[in-house]
Amino acid sequence: MKREIERKYLVTGDGWREQAFKKVHFAQGYLNNAANPENKCSIRVRIEGDEANLNIKSMEIGISRDEYEYPIPVTHAQVMLEKFAIGPVIEKNRYWIEYEGFVWEVDEFLGENAGLVVAEVELEDEQTTPPLPDWVGREVTDQLRYYNVSLAQRPFSQWSEAEQQGEVS
């Protein structure tokens, strides 16, 4: 079990692209419906380059969440995404960028979420505020609509213009 502490930010401009030291394509979907309040965890299947995993995470929103993750064969994940996923399969490219001792993950969404780019940084504790690269904008850690579970329900293409520009909480 891992207690995950991370902050999530909007990304502004394209300055991050040339700083990335790694890029991997992700396809992921959920085996349960996060919008249904009876569910106490999210259950995600992800294909990450040539690997796959199953991720079970408590449904709390915020900086710190209970999380379990297990590697599974890619062939299993492909069948699960095709047959068992609820809602659309989310596709994105993830880029890794190092900045002043912190590693940032920038997710450039594709398909129905094209146009959305968010950055996450993992932290040692909830008090840490990381140094921010100049392409990092507003923090959205506590905003539900930017979470993958939410994007599988209501993709970026369906957001209002104000929501797309990060102007509303």
Place this chain on the structure above:
Amino acid sequence: MKREIERKYLVTGDGWREQAFKKVHFAQGYLNNAANPENKCSIRVRIEGDEANLNIKSMEIGISRDEYEYPIPVTHAQVMLEKFAIGPVIEKNRYWIEYEGFVWEVDEFLGENAGLVVAEVELEDEQTTPPLPDWVGREVTDQLRYYNVSLAQRPFSQWSEAEQQGEVS
């Protein structure tokens, strides 16, 4: 991936007890709600003696079903059953019995399902009819209420007398 072919029967009397060569205690729960038609698979966490696993199975009912199973640490399973399970955790003792070259699994349910005893046998193909021990009663392979996913929703103690006696489909 494994395509599971099995038949399920009611058990009559106690004759099977002395034939068992192995007995293990099971505690299991579901991370999603089988009664919700939006779900396309069941997701089960099981502690099986001193081991645990995560099982993902297509929601079809019948002899043959798609199934994936992964071992996980018992400590993870304990937290998941406590925090993430929907509906009651099912407890049962499973007994293994060999009869004329076939291995039978007899599940003696406990707690809210006490009184229910069912036997399952795994088969090579859907056409095989196994030789039946004399403690095996009526076949219930196609009867939804005997499945663990159903028992987690509506336990044996809530069945009508006719249902408990296996008199209705």
